[in-house]
Amino acid sequence: MPETDTHAHMAAAVYTGGGSMAVQRRPIPRPGADQVRIEVARCGICGTDLHLVLEHYARPGSVLGHEWCGRIAELGDGVEGWAVGDRVVAGPRHGCGACRACRTGRPAVCRQRGAAEYFSPDGAFAEYVLVDATRLIAVPDEVDDRAAALTEPLAVVLHALTLAAPQPGDRVLVTGAGPLGLLVVAALRARGIEHITVSEPAPLRRTQAERVGASRTLEPVELPEPPMGEPVADAYDIAFECSGRADAATAALGQLDRAGILVVLGTGSEAPRFNHNRMIVLELTAIGSYNYDDGGFRDALALLASGALPIGDLLDPDDVALDGVFDAIVGSADGRRRGKVLVDPSAKQETRTV
Ligand SMILES: [Zn+2]
Ligand SMILES: [Zn+2]
Structure with missing residues (x-):
């Protein structure tokens, strides 16, 4: 033309x-x-x-x-x-x-x-x-x-990692293994985080989460009901909510250990309910993650170029x-x-x- x-x-x-x-x-x-x-x-x-x-x-x-x-x-x-x-x-x-x-x-x-x-x-x-x-x-x-x-969705994910600042050894929960959740898992893995549990109802997506680096996958119904004022037995330091579902966000907050951080990335039309007493007693942080770090696109391109991500499975x-x-x-x-x-x-x- x-x-x-x-x-x-x-x-x-x-x-x-x-x-x-x-x-x-x-x-x-x-x-x-x-x-x-x-x-x-x-x-x-x-x-x-x-x-x-x-x-x-x-x-x-x-x-x-x-x-x-x-x-x-x-x-x-x-x-x-x-x-x-x-x-x-x-x-x-x-x-x-x-x-x-x-x-x-x-x-x-x-x-x-x-x-x-x-x-x-x-x-x-x-x-x-x-x-x-x-x-x-x-x-x-x-x-x-x-x-x-x-590049753009990875920059979004890297920003969420910046906000949560996960350290090697941290126990991380990811709710939702759609494209966003998969990217979070792969990026965590590339940062040396190994304890990554993914909660996802679709079997196809649970398999995919394992392929990109989840150490464990489970169905949302397997997440325990949190006891009042105390962490669950298998508590997490950080949870990334990637499904956009209100019940998943509520459940993710309930799985956090003391001083745990919930990062909300998935948008949705229904608003979650958060137990404020639980947030107070365990000193939980819930933070929304939107957009990118300064330089986030360059960081994303560098990570894509590094070969550390399973691009084909993402x-x-x-x-x-x-x-x-x-x-x-x-x-x-x-x-x-x-x-x-x-x-x-x-x-x-x-x-x-x-
Ligand atoms: Zn996007
Ligand atoms: Zn400004």
């Missing part, structure tokens, strides 16, 4: 409202000053995308997809230091450095930060996406396109074309997919784009 053809179109998987999606033709976006146009190589389906589509939070007409990697296809005016063809991901905008959150070392929740990226109407379940050049980060050669699509083996996004979202929500599903916008579609 000639670069000069301003009427050229691309295919995009568009949220059409009412919990459904369709592939539509959209004008190819043109980069403004200091922007680049990226040809999307792969874009991961995030748990957030599941909620946005299946629970109807997305704006009709919007294109989701924020876990992408790709190649620079066009440079806007004033962009320097990058060339067409460069393989890149895009990191977050920096914190302001001045607000209370930034001053206390929490730029992830900078008070000047705009709306979350995944609410943006022009995401990467499309052939092309625009991005500010200041956000570009080069992908090392050792990290292929499929692995590079894990990803679902079957990438999907744009017209397969909706089915993959449903399959990820009901547990049929056993890892992170990647969208390949250049893959041949079975249905014609309208």
